[in-house]
Amino acid sequence: MLQGKSVIVTGGSRGIGAGISRAMAKAGADVVVNYFNENDAEYGQTDGIEAVVADIEAMGQRAVAVEGNVADPETGHKLVAAAVDAFGKVDVLSSNAGICPFHAFLDMPVELMRQVSAVNYEGSFMVSQAAARQMVAQGHGGAIIATSSISALVGGELQSHYTPTKAAVHAMMQSVAISMGRHGIRCNSIMPGAIMTDLNRDVLTGTETAEYFQKRIPLGRYGTPDDIGQVAVFLASDMAAYVTGASILVDGGMFVNLQ
Ligand SMILES: NC(=O)C1=CN([C@@H]2O[C@H](COP(=O)(O)OP(=O)(O)OC[C@H]3O[C@@H](n4cnc5c(N)ncnc54)[C@H](OP(=O)(O)O)[C@@H]3O)[C@@H](O)[C@H]2O)C=CC1
Numbered sequence: 001m002l003q004g005k006s007v008i009v010t011g012g013s014r015g016i017g018a019g020i021s022r023a024m025a026k027a028g029a030d031v032v033v034n035y036f037n038e039n040d041a042e043y044g045q046t047d048g049i050e051a052v053v054a055d056i057e058a059m060g061q062r063a064v065a066v067e068g069n070v071a072d073p074e075t076g077h078k079l080v081a082a083a084v085d086a087f088g089k090v091d092v093l094s095s096n097a098g099i100c101p102f103h104a105f106l107d108m109p110v111e112l113m114r115q116v117s118a119v120n121y122e123g124s125f126m127v128s129q130a131a132a133r134q135m136v137a138q139g140h141g142g143a144i145i146a147t148s149s150i151s152a153l154v155g156g157e158l159q160s161h162y163t164p165t166k167a168a169v170h171a172m173m174q175s176v177a178i179s180m181g182r183h184g185i186r187c188n189s190i191m192p193g194a195i196m197t198d199l200n201r202d203v204l205t206g207t208e209t210a211e212y213f214q215k216r217i218p219l220g221r222y223g224t225p226d227d228i229g230q231v232a233v234f235l236a237s238d239m240a241a242y243v244t245g246a247s248i249l250v251d252g253g254m255f256v257n258l259q
């Protein structure tokens with residue numbers, strides 16, 4: 001579905017981004033995989049930038065690892081330059097990198113709130129802008145897929161700094177879809193539910209939240225990074241040729257299951 005496509009994935013070294021990177025490669029794309037810290041030792045060999053690159057190359061596709069903090073305005077340009085240098089173009093951006101350091105509202109440090117906004121919203125904005133500029137210059141359209149969240153639609157007691165950034169990413173895709181439509185660039189967001197990754201492994205394992213989530217998910221399981229990767233491939237592909245400004249909940253039915 002993506003044979004010959006050039007894809008950039010931010011936060012592609014672990015979790016959902018690793019799932020998106022692998023799914024894109026499996027669909028035939030070459031991938032620039034962005035990461036921020038050398039975390040391989042911390043997270044083991046199942047994920048981490050080296051494992052993701054190796055898996056992509058084992059599928060017969062090209063992979064380029066690019067370190068960079070998406071909150072740094074230069075990173076978006078670095079990622080685009082790496083894709084153009086290695087693959088000659090940018091066809092797809094998966095703006096996925098994000099953090100969710102759970103914290104109570106009343107004693108939350110301003111610095112933490114600002115860090116989460118800088119990474120999750122501003123970072124997504126700047127990388128999307130850099131990729132869109134390249135796509136417009138290329139003149140043959142493209143696709144931008146932002147990883148928003150079920151948390152764009154609902155709250156979390158320890159996420160007053162986080163949920164607004166997920167809503168912002170969703171709203172940004174709606175607006176960018178309007179201005180980029182004339183260039184044939186489609187912009188959509190994915191809203192994952194509870195996906196077992198490093199970001200929330202502690203929350204989703206052996207806690208009251210874990211028990212509650214398990215009861216609330218009609219499909220009876222947490223999502224996997226590949227569950228998100230498959231939807232990202234769809235939105236990147238010509239199967240979604242008439243889909244822009246949209247968002248897709250990928251949550252096992254969690255959002256609608258109030259009672
Ligand atoms: N897990 C879940 O249940 C859900 C997650 N999401 C969203 O999915 C996205 C990915 O989350 P998830 O896979 O769970 O998280 P993980 O913590 O498992 O992975 C985060 C990834 O983002 C990278 N990253 C973190 N900060 C930065 C930064 N400043 N610049 C560049 N890359 C960075 C990490 O790189 P490195 O390995 O180098 O640290 C890593 O590759 C986020 O946007 C999150 O909000 C949405 C809904 C549900």
Ligand SMILES: C[C@H](O)[C@@H]1OC(=O)[C@H](O)[C@@H]1O
Pocket residue numbers: 100148149150151156166193194195199200203
């Ligand atoms: C971090 C959360 O557990 C995860 O990420 C989100 O965006 C949702 O809040 C999920 O539950």
